[in-house]
Amino acid sequence: MRIVYTDVLVVGGGLAGLRAAVGARRRGQDVIILSLVPPKRSHSAAAQGGMQASLGNTFKGAGDNEDVHFEDTVRGSDWGCDQEVARLFVHAAPQAVRELAAWGVPWNRVKAGPRQVVMDGQHVTLTEPEASHGLIAARDFGGTKKWRTCYVSDGTGHAMLYAVSDQAVAERIPVHERTEAVALIHDGTRCHGAIVRDLVTGELSAYVAKATCIATGGFGRIYRVTTNALINEGIGAAIALETGVATLANMEAVQFHPTTIFPAGILVTEGCRGDGGLLKDASGHRFMPDYEPEKKELASRDVVSRRMEEHIRAGHGVKTRFGDHLWLDITLLGAQHINGKLREVKEICQHFLGIDPVKDMIPVRPAQHYSMGGIRTDAAGQARGLAGLFACGEAACWDLHGFNRLGGNSVAETVVAGMIVGETMADFVESSAGELQVSTALVREFLEREQAKIDTLLHGNGKENASELMRRMQDIMTEKVGIFRRGDLLQEAVDELQALLLRSRKIGIDTKRAGANPELVTAYRLQKMLKLALCVAYGALQRTESRGAHFREDYPRRDDASWLKRTLATWHDDFQTLPTLAYESLDVTRMELPPGWRGYGAKNAIEHPATEARVAEVATIRSAFERADRYTVQQALMPFDHLVPEAFRGRNARPGEQTS
Amino acid sequence: MSTSPRILTLRVLRSSPVEGEAPHWEDFRVEEAEGMTLFLALTEVRERLAPSLQFDFVCRAGICGSCGMLIDGKPGLACCALTRDHGTTITLAPLPVFELIGDLSVNTGKWMRGTAERLETWIHSAAKPDLTAVEPRMEPELAEAIYELDRCIECGCCVAGCGTLRMREEFVGAIGLNKIARFRLDPRDERSDEDFYDLIGDDTGVFGCMSLLGCHDVCPKGLPLQTQIAFLRRKMVAVGLK
Ligand SMILES: Cc1cc2nc3c(=O)[nH]c(=O)nc-3n(C[C@H](O)[C@H](O)[C@H](O)COP(=O)(O)OP(=O)(O)OC[C@H]3O[C@@H](n4cnc5c(N)ncnc54)[C@H](O)[C@@H]3O)c2cc1C
Ligand code: SF4
Ligand code: SF4
Ligand code: FES
Numbered sequence: 001m002r003i004v005y006t007d008v009l010v011v012g013g014g015l016a017g018l019r020a021a022v023g024a025r026r027r028g029q030d031v032i033i034l035s036l037v038p039p040k041r042s043h044s045a046a047a048q049g050g051m052q053a054s055l056g057n058t059f060k061g062a063g064d065n066e067d068v069h070f071e072d073t074v075r076g077s078d079w080g081c082d083q084e085v086a087r088l089f090v091h092a093a094p095q096a097v098r099e100l101a102a103w104g105v106p107w108n109r110v111k112a113g114p115r116q117v118v119m120d121g122q123h124v125t126l127t128e129p130e131a132s133h134g135l136i137a138a139r140d141f142g143g144t145k146k147w148r149t150c151y152v153s154d155g156t157g158h159a160m161l162y163a164v165s166d167q168a169v170a171e172r173i174p175v176h177e178r179t180e181a182v183a184l185i186h187d188g189t190r191c192h193g194a195i196v197r198d199l200v201t202g203e204l205s206a207y208v209a210k211a212t213c214i215a216t217g218g219f220g221r222i223y224r225v226t227t228n229a230l231i232n233e234g235i236g237a238a239i240a241l242e243t244g245v246a247t248l249a250n251m252e253a254v255q256f257h258p259t260t261i262f263p264a265g266i267l268v269t270e271g272c273r274g275d276g277g278l279l280k281d282a283s284g285h286r287f288m289p290d291y292e293p294e295k296k297e298l299a300s301r302d303v304v305s306r307r308m309e310e311h312i313r314a315g316h317g318v319k320t321r322f323g324d325h326l327w328l329d330i331t332l333l334g335a336q337h338i339n340g341k342l343r344e345v346k347e348i349c350q351h352f353l354g355i356d357p358v359k360d361m362i363p364v365r366p367a368q369h370y371s372m373g374g375i376r377t378d379a380a381g382q383a384r385g386l387a388g389l390f391a392c393g394e395a396a397c398w399d400l401h402g403f404n405r406l407g408g409n410s411v412a413e414t415v416v417a418g419m420i421v422g423e424t425m426a427d428f429v430e431s432s433a434g435e436l437q438v439s440t441a442l443v444r445e446f447l448e449r450e451q452a453k454i455d456t457l458l459h460g461n462g463k464e465n466a467s468e469l470m471r472r473m474q475d476i477m478t479e480k481v482g483i484f485r486r487g488d489l490l491q492e493a494v495d496e497l498q499a500l501l502l503r504s505r506k507i508g509i510d511t512k513r514a515g516a517n518p519e520l521v522t523a524y525r526l527q528k529m530l531k532l533a534l535c536v537a538y539g540a541l542q543r544t545e546s547r548g549a550h551f552r553e554d555y556p557r558r559d560d561a562s563w564l565k566r567t568l569a570t571w572h573d574d575f576q577t578l579p580t581l582a583y584e585s586l587d588v589t590r591m592e593l594p595p596g597w598r599g600y601g602a603k604n605a606i607e608h609p610a611t612e613a614r615v616a617e618v619a620t621i622r623s624a625f626e627r628a629d630r631y632t633v634q635q636a637l638m639p640f641d642h643l644v645p646e647a648f649r650g651r652n653a654r655p656g657e658q659t660s
Numbered sequence: 661m662s663t664s665p666r667i668l669t670l671r672v673l674r675s676s677p678v679e680g681e682a683p684h685w686e687d688f689r690v691e692e693a694e695g696m697t698l699f700l701a702l703t704e705v706r707e708r709l710a711p712s713l714q715f716d717f718v719c720r721a722g723i724c725g726s727c728g729m730l731i732d733g734k735p736g737l738a739c740c741a742l743t744r745d746h747g748t749t750i751t752l753a754p755l756p757v758f759e760l761i762g763d764l765s766v767n768t769g770k771w772m773r774g775t776a777e778r779l780e781t782w783i784h785s786a787a788k789p790d791l792t793a794v795e796p797r798m799e800p801e802l803a804e805a806i807y808e809l810d811r812c813i814e815c816g817c818c819v820a821g822c823g824t825l826r827m828r829e830e831f832v833g834a835i836g837l838n839k840i841a842r843f844r845l846d847p848r849d850e851r852s853d854e855d856f857y858d859l860i861g862d863d864t865g866v867f868g869c870m871s872l873l874g875c876h877d878v879c880p881k882g883l884p885l886q887t888q889i890a891f892l893r894r895k896m897v898a899v900g901l902k
Contacts, residue, residue: 037716038769040814041724055795095791102789104782104848106806109798134797152807158723159810166782169773177769178761200761201678229719264695266721340804344723351722351740352695467707511712515678516762519711650792 002205009209013039015414016393017215023422047157048269050149052408053093060147078548080402118276143300191389223368224474238528249376249397252539257369262325305366381421392417403548462508490541560608592638698738714763725813735817809842818875834875
């Protein structure tokens with residue numbers, strides 16, 4: 001039995017995992033990172049567009065601050081997020097950007113003086129202030145009042161990931177590449193690490209840790225059409241679910257990105273629209289202003305995706321033998337801009353479509369993009385239900401995004417949550433609760449259990465074909481649990497997924513080898529992915545309202561009266577075929593921003609009984625503190641300072657703003 | 661113009677060191693589809709014909725650098741290679757130089773981590789950043805120039821294309837030299853040319869390069885490797901003469 005001991009085990013070498021690891025390491029802990037692939041190949045590298053942080057350096061960002069970022073985030077979430085977490089996040093985001101700058105990220109910088117931009121289809125001249133010359137620049141993104149998205153041309157995620165990954169090398173943190181956590185070791189109340197499979201040799205070993213952090217990213221691959229990398233299969237979330245005690249939250253909250261190239265599903269960044277690109281239909285008509293006169297192409301993603309599908313349904317799509325699509329037109333941005341700031345987009349168009357976006361329009365259609373749901377944690381990143389287990393990044397439901405995340409808020413979340421969870425884990429390891437008390441018998445039991453599962457797959461007499469079941473699951477999700485949802489279709493999806501889950505217990509495998517064996521990998525991952533798919537589909541079926549990215553045609557209104565709550569899913573025993581769902585209410589009486597209209601999309605929510613009183617209360621507090629600075633007002637409305645780790649306290653300075 | 665799709669033969673150099681399986685060629689036939697990439701073709705082979713076939717795709721969009729292989733003998737990213745740009749028989753082999761894992765999969769990660777440790781590819785700065793203060797300024801053009809060199813995706817194509825590396829294992833390769841150029845350009849890194857000379861001022865570094873430029877033509881990101889290597893060599897010669 002091979003056992004590896006460490007203080008902190010971080011499962012996942014993307015932005016979130018790496019940043020958490022660096023944090024814990026700098027506090028003196030021993031850290032090991034596990035990753036399916038070399039960390040720089042994690043999907044964080046694919047984030048093109050940018051990272052939101054309210055630096056307020058640019059002309060169109062002037063006046064930006066935490067308050068504005070907070071409100072945009074809450075509205076974007078359709079009031080589904082945890083507002084305290086949103087506050088903590090907007091507070092720490094500027095620090096995260098500045099830390100990354102110090103670590104070498106070549107953020108695009110403000111150039112003082114006039115410059116040409118495209119806004120709302122028009123060429124406009126903006127004059128950037130002299131005082132901001134050389135500070136970090138920002139671009140426009142959907143659902144934001146200010147230009148707040150810091151960027152590195154269109155390789156933001158790449159530049160961030162490389163910088164943080166190199167910091168991990170500088171800190172001498174070992175990364176065990178090509179390894180996969182396949183189960184968590186736990187005793188029902190405390191997590192003790194993970195059972196890990198070496199993807200080259202097939203060997204299983206136990207990693208025993210005081211603190212275990214899951215940062216395994218999203219689970220987009222349960223869908224057929226997705227922008228996610230092939231490795232985004234959600235195994236980290238699934239192994240947490242399989243403990244029977246840890247909880248997944250809001251799994252039905254799945255984001256679809258408006259502009260993915262058709263039909264491959266490869267993303268072209270929101271920066272295309274942020275920088276002035278337009279959406280057009282088969283007849284070349286710019287249709288978004290017809291639906292969203294205010295924000296047009298730059299309403300939040302859920303809204304734009306739905307409007308696009310609506311327009312296609314109304315018969316305005318471009319017809320091809322693979323189905324219908326619309327056009328993204330960035331030709332008006334000009335060759336210089338596209339060849340510089342949108343070069344990845346240009347390369348993608350050339351490689352996969354054989355077109356040049358300087359001259360040609362890009363065929364696009366929405367596709368699955370982001371998982372708002374994940375392992376439920378508290379604001380410090382501690383997972384619910386299992387002490388010693390932590391989670392951050394897309395794998396977690398920290399609940400910054402509620403039912404829809406804003407573009408640019410995700411890579412920002414990864415590093416901010418990583419900063420926080422790194423501190424939380426270090427605190428935990430230093431505390432008495434963090435002491436290691438695990439029996440080798442328990443470790444052996446888990447190891448043997450996982451080995452037995454693999455042996456059954458390899459040598460059992462199953463006949464089902466894993467790739468075929470995988471494809472079926474992905475089709476069901478894309479066809480029946482997509483952008484538009486309906487009770488009868490969701491019920492069909494749940495029934496069919498349950499049947500697939502039963503069949504997946506009888507998978508047979510042709511390749512018998514124990515080592516690198518892609519067929520075996522597909523088989524055991526599929527069994528886990530089906531559980532996640534069921535959490536999504538069943539959660540969506542139960543939620544009889546529309547909120548953010550979750551849209552029910554049969555229940556088109558947001559229903560705060562009945563559904564201002566978070567879905568919690570657990571999976572108690574391996575023989576269940578459905579998750580156990582429970583709900584946790586969001587407390588309107590403590591919200592800094594009580595529910596209201598988002599400023600785009602439908603305006604038909606059913607009000608929560610407590611909303612009116614809270615709106616009045618907030619107004620009273622605001623008028624009572626009329627003369628106070630914004631920090632004092634905020635503190636009176638919803639204190640959150642206690643959630644900010646020591647290392648990240650203090651007010652964020654901005655050019656031209658008083659912080660005291 | 662004929663309408664029936666081409667039948668492609670993928671001739672793959674297979675092996676499995678773990679299982680003790682020696683390298684051998686194996687042919688797989690797939691029907692070409694519109695817009696087919698080698699990613700799609702190989703996935704189909706694995707699903708229908710050879711479930712044990714090993715290869716490494718992650719982003720399938722030319723971003724992550726996982727899928728470098730020799731395509732008709734030339735290093736390239738398989739996910740971006742459209743089959744229509746190739747003949748009906750396409751040979752695929754793993755990248756040389758790197759440790760072979762099996763079939764088309766090689767351990768670039770280990771090599772790259774080694775490079776990062778050896779060349780210390782991170783910002784060296786004594787100052788602890790003040791995170792709540794307004795960030796230090798940088799000229800916009802400089803930031804863009806740094807990003808130009810930061811675009812390397814560590815795919816290893818330049819390594820596989822380098823004649824020197826096949827003879828001298830410790831050579832840092834074009835990728836290593838490019839990294840040094842990147843950090844040298846970055847004013848936030850306080851290392852001097854003398855420090856860089858210590859890292860690459862010998863024939864495992866910039867003086868080992870024979871300027872054959874097997875690297876330059878194969879970089880999928882079109883990094884200016886040729887100019888960077890030449891520039892760096894001049895700078896390091898200057899340090900050497902001091
Ligand atoms: C195409 C695309 C573009 C995007 N653009 C933007 C953008 O512009 N702005 C923005 O804010 N957000 C963007 N996003 C979202 C954002 O990139 C992701 O949400 C974020 O990078 C996720 O980071 P992460 O660290 O949580 O996970 P990832 O970067 O996905 O990393 C997950 C890590 O976990 C490892 N792993 C997974 N499972 C296991 C296991 N079982 N055992 C061991 N290791 C495991 C993987 O190897 C990997 O290292 C984009 C997403 C996509 C798909
Ligand atoms: S120029 Fe030649 S020797 Fe130098 S790094 Fe490139 S391929 Fe190698
Ligand atoms: S320099 Fe180019 S070829 Fe070499 S590893 Fe980087 S991206 Fe690949
Ligand atoms: S799979 Fe990422 S570059 Fe080819």
